Amino acid sequence: QSVLTQPPSVSGxxxxxxxxxxxxxxxxxxxxxxxxxxxxxxxxxxxxxxxGNSDRPSGVPDRFSGSKSGTSASxxxxxxxxxxxxxxxxQSYDSSLSGLVFGGGTxxxxx
Amino acid sequence: EVQLVESGGxxxxxxxxxxxxxxxxxxxxSSYWMSWVRQAPGKGLExxxxxxxxxxxxxxxxxxxxxxxxxxxxxxxxxxxxxxxLRAEDTAVYYCATGNGPFDYWxxxxxxxxxx
Numbered sequence: 001q002s003v004l005t006q007p008p009s010v011s012g013x014x015x016x017x018x019x020x021x022x023x024x025x026x027x028x029x030x031x032x033x034x035x036x037x038x039x040x041x042x043x044x045x046x047x048x049x050x051x052g053n054s055d056r057p058s059g060v061p062d063r064f065s066g067s068k069s070g071t072s073a074s075x076x077x078x079x080x081x082x083x084x085x086x087x088x089x090x091q092s093y094d095s096s097l098s099g100l101v102f103g104g105g106t107x108x109x110x111x
Numbered sequence: 112e113v114q115l116v117e118s119g120g121x122x123x124x125x126x127x128x129x130x131x132x133x134x135x136x137x138x139x140x141s142s143y144w145m146s147w148v149r150q151a152p153g154k155g156l157e158x159x160x161x162x163x164x165x166x167x168x169x170x171x172x173x174x175x176x177x178x179x180x181x182x183x184x185x186x187x188x189x190x191x192x193x194x195x196x197l198r199a200e201d202t203a204v205y206y207c208a209t210g211n212g213p214f215d216y217w218x219x220x221x222x223x224x225x226x227x
Contacts, residue, residue: 002155034212034213036212036213036214038156038214040156045206045217045218045219045220046148046156046206046214046217047217048213048214048215048216051213051215052213057215089155089156091156091158091212091213091214092212093212097173098170099158099170099171099172099173100146100158100161100211100212101158102155102156102157102158103155104155105155105156
């Protein structure tokens with residue numbers, strides 16, 4: 001059971017918009033710790049997608065955006081493309097565990 | 112170009128030991144926190160440990176405390192993870208990553224299998 005809760009799967013048709021939620025609690029997201037998002041394409045290492053809740057590293061398309069409010073965060077992907085099919089993970093810090101934590105991951109299927 | 116290359120994985124019996132290495136290039140290694148993140152087969156990501164730039168601070172997930180030891184050699188641009196008393200549940204791909212959350216760059220991973 002992950003400290004950060006994500007839906008196991010989401011799906012959308014090409015061109016559509018999807019969102020992936022990441023629900024935490026007071027020792028982690030609710031305490032103000034930043035949320036970061038990673039994309040893991042099949043058979044590859046994870047890649048940083050969003051950092052500091054809403055910032056994109058260089059090279060990440062602006063179709064990807066992040067937000068945070070209260071004890072939750074969200075990743076939005078607009079203009080879905082087949083190449084976006086991957087697993088997505090949120091990550092933050094948890095003060096009660098004194099460590100870094102990940103969400104359980106969400107598998108995005110492009111229909 | 113940032114490169115992180117892990118090595119040292121393999122098959123080990125329960126109770127055994129392994130030492131993972133991560134060779135870094137393309138950035139100023141001594142200026143970055145470094146971390147290990149693992150992924151059990153078919154499962155999600157789990158942070159394992161991280162180490163400050165000068166090695167003065169190290170942190171571990173509870174499940175590996177007392178069994179795993181993280182170290183670095185800034186002169187050799189290398190990160191190490193000594194894993195002792197290995198258990199079946201330690202079976203995973205181990206990734207070396209830059210940073211302390213966010214993890215900016217990741218290696219390709221090395222597979223550790225703990226089985227008799």
